Amino acid sequence: MAETAVSPLIDRLLHLLTQEAKLLGGIHGEVADIKDELESIQSFLKDADAKAVAEQDIDEGVKTWVKQVREVAFHIDVAIDQYLLQVALHDPHPSGIRGTLQKTTHLLKTIIPRHNFAAKIQEIKASIQKINERSKRYGFQSTAQGSCSGARGISWNNDPRKDTLYLDNADVVGIESSIDELISWLVGGSPHRTVVSVVGMGGLGKTTLTKKVYDNQMVKGHFDCHAWISVSQSYKIEDLLRSIIKQFCEGRKELPSSGIDAMDEQLLVNKLRDYLPQKRYVVVFDDVWKIEFWDSIKHSLPDNQIGGRIIITTRNSEVANYCKKSSHVHVYKLQPLPRDKAWDLFCKRAFQFDFEGHCPANLEKLSHDIVEKCGGLPLAIVAIGGLLSTKEKNMFEWKNLHDSLGFEFGRNPHLSSVNKILSLSFEDLPYNLKSCFLYLGMYPEDYSINCIRLFRQWIAEGFVKEIEGKTLEEVAQEFLIELIHRSLVQVSEVKLDGKVRRCRLHDLLHEIVLQKMKDLSFCHVLSKQESSFEGQVQRMSVNKVSYNVLKGFKDKKIHSLLLFNLDELPKSFMSPFFSNLKFLKVMDFEEAPLDHIPKDVGSLFHLRYLSLRNTKVKKLPKSIGKLQNLETLDLKQTLVSELPIEINKLRKLRHLLAYYHDYGLDFSLASQKGVKIQNGVGRLEELQKLYFVDLNHGGVDLIKDMEKLR
Template sequence: MLRELVYDAEDILTDCLLRAEYRKEGFQCCSNFTPRELIFQYRTGKKLKDINERIKKMQKILTAYFKTIGQQSIHDDRGSMGKRWTSPVYDESAMVGLIEDTEKIIGWILPENRMLHQVGIVGMGGLGKTTVSQKIFDSKQVVDRFEKRIWVSISQIVRLEGQNVCWIWALRKESVAIDMGVEKARIHQPRILNEEESYALFCKIAFSSNEEAKQHPELEEVGKVIVKKCHGLPLAVKTIGGLLKSKAQSTEVWRRICHNFHDALTTKESENSVMASLQLSYDELPIRMKQCLLCFSLYPEDSEIGAEQLVHWWVGEGFIEGRNTSTTMELPFDYLSELISRCLVEVVQRRGYDGRAYSCRMHDLVRDLTIKIAREEGFCCFDDQGRQRPSARSRRLSFTNEADLRSMNKKSRIRAVLMMTSSPIQFNRNIAMFTIKSPRVLDFSKNKLENICIEDLLNWISSLERLASLNLSGVSALKELPFSIGKLRNLQLLVLSGCNNLQK
């Protein structure tokens, strides 16, 4: 497999660069005449020979399949970056055609003085249920009317004690809302957008302003053809609009996208215009940005994802290719901003003075797509229900409980490990995770690691020569970093914020 070949080649290159670094700094253990160095050279030589043989085989396979290597749609990573981070935390452009929906539901809630309001918003994916719910949740009338508000994924279990509480449920099936006790008269289904509303929403996304839209009348005809294929579903309109915003505003480019959209709609795998627009938007991403998007597949459904955690992961795995004009940390934020602009990622919180995303989340349909692609491309291992299932082929692991750790294959070649739970996790030197030898990224920032032997953890970490990003923020047991951490010559990022007991 080509991806595995690239991973193995990258490992050899990293090891050689590290060994050169050791020699440069005068480490005695790296003398050319020591047994350890001779063994390293011998083993590296065998690996290189194997890699070269695999490259020759791969070349024959590719030559057999492709008579000519056409130039793939080459994307300039710079694209239209630099004019991002412009929309507010709540994007009012998404409200085209949904204003009457919010007013209707708020009208149901406010006049009555019930102890508990139950309102259901139902409909197919991409219809705007979450958008309507957000608008209601954040509206001034609701904020002033209710003492307590809580936004929670239906997959989570929450108990909230108190009075005067309002719940807004966004569901796909009316029967589910009725089973939850919602009166049929309090169940609302947002309508699909008409053609005029669809095109208005499209223009708000595809162009920076109304003035810019008016400057390109030649695009109106093809734009309306594209919008018609969205069948009035807001998410499809927004996604295809976000895609075209990143492209050159020429009739030729827009017609190509229109044609590709038609092809995506006619494939058996595409259930509707939403999934077709999402797939097309993914296909049009630069290759490095595709890898960044697939990282979202490892986060639990409806997670609020910290932007810095994502950025550190991308840098640690080498998904970001530096440029002279941007620092290592600036460019990944540009990537994230681009994914947001294309409506593949949603902002939860932004920084006030420049609009940079603090945190984000992913629509459940986009997440479904990333899981599907991540499984197909071997980015991560999932079962048919979209749950992670670590195997020997796993390259990335996010775990939410101890069961995830126990099910991990001891022969796995994990490149990134992320803890996704704040619940206590029992670590000991016998767990499978401690057998991982070559991770690039370790992130334990979601957990204080209160029930572990910190010495065992640090000894294991200090042995990970290829480690590039380490996040131990908030780890309460961390009092001192060992001197051996200095052996990690490949380490680029070390995050220790919130380690309140750190002394040395």
């Protein structure tokens, strides 16, 4: 997790070195040194992340060191923003004598800001060097040196998933029909080798279901050879092949070949291929993470055309699909427990020794709320029910757990297995997808997120990088699809063309994301439960708080601000509010009680995303033309009927969305209104969506102007 603070910053410094080389003047080398130091630190951060995943003890010295790295990364980010605001904002473009004079004037005007930036860079460089030296003094080793081989895995002693192999029948509810269907796929069907893949998010019960199928007497009797292999994130293919051979031999009461422990991968593959021609086999590979796993294993378990079966459990649907390249595949997408089954399982666990297994009337409402929060996840239901079975059966204890569930995941040993299992999927993400995933936590619990809105925010944040031949929006779409395939994001609505329109986080994942955002200083969430904040924070999500709370935003270096469910935002508050947030990149006022945008909006040089959707704003100030970096301007369902001519100065604008639909009218042309726009829109070279324009205002001249758009 710690790496998420540094990796994007290295990208930003590299961009600064290449794009702003002339402006950096004599401190170009200092900035390059900082980038190199951060790259050196990055390998240690990867190691710290890997150790955290493996649940190895991390001493307080390492934790303090990681915290210091995050703090200095924050300071570098702010310094870059200040530099761009004070210096690059005034960089002249004209050429010739006039251009030379302007450049000379510009250099004179920016001597002090340049001097300040140079001093700040020197200070930051000294801090980073101290941090790097401290890492060596603590004896940290980087992953590049091989210090943490296999750290991405979890030892059997600490593996929370082992409990699912030994669940009592009382803890197994609602999977009877699933067991029957999987058994029919194993013992029936084609004689060719077949892969049965059980797919679903962590904690859904994939291992439990598969173990019940694997242990079924019909399955045991049908196959000549059986093997259960736990794969996990870290594995050696030779160890897996040896385990298969040994389990096959043990089940048939045979002795494995002498020297098997010394065989390399090729010899082990040949040994299995020689062993299996006339035998029906079933092999379970539990908890597969990477699609490359199939390439490693497919040749060792041949298609002997007498009914070989391979079962794979995975959180990633792409793992299942990849097997289709060379084998018959059945995919079973395990679903959350329905409400009635979830309730039965909860009562069995929470009241197993009380009230004859039934919930008392005074606890029913809170119990149903707790079960609802589990979202049909058996692991969570069993863990939370087990925890509550140890508590007094009263309203105080039940409400206390309900209100602090997110906090309890991080500290309560009864719930640590849930936290670990759900966190594994997050830790397996590359750093850029980690940032994208964490961003979903800025939306309130149970919020159905508009995917296009999310993509544009990701892009504005810099999470999405250009790929040749694709738009940034197409790359963002691929990011979301990968998060969905990894069972981290749920689809809540699909378009007619099959693309995802809306998505959401599982409630328990949302709780865990909130904790991770806080630990990483990624975002602070202001709500009725927590309406104050202090320290460094890059992003703010505000939900159901009074506007008085927002007054505490003074001098905060916030990148993103998302507002939800506010009651009021008075005009007297908005102007100082804008002037205090000079570093904003994302400002989302969607559905806020807003009818006015102050002229100060033009001072937000870094702003890339501005949404006023579903507000009562009627007019945009002329200063909107100063937002040189604005990429998205969303005015849907506002009362803005005409755009100022200054809008044509926004050369980076990609999405200009402005219309009003009157849902009180039957569908007709009169029910939808576009905006009036001045000629000159053809200068918006990056524009890719313009929605809608009132052609009665611009007519033929406007159409000719729009021909210039690329």
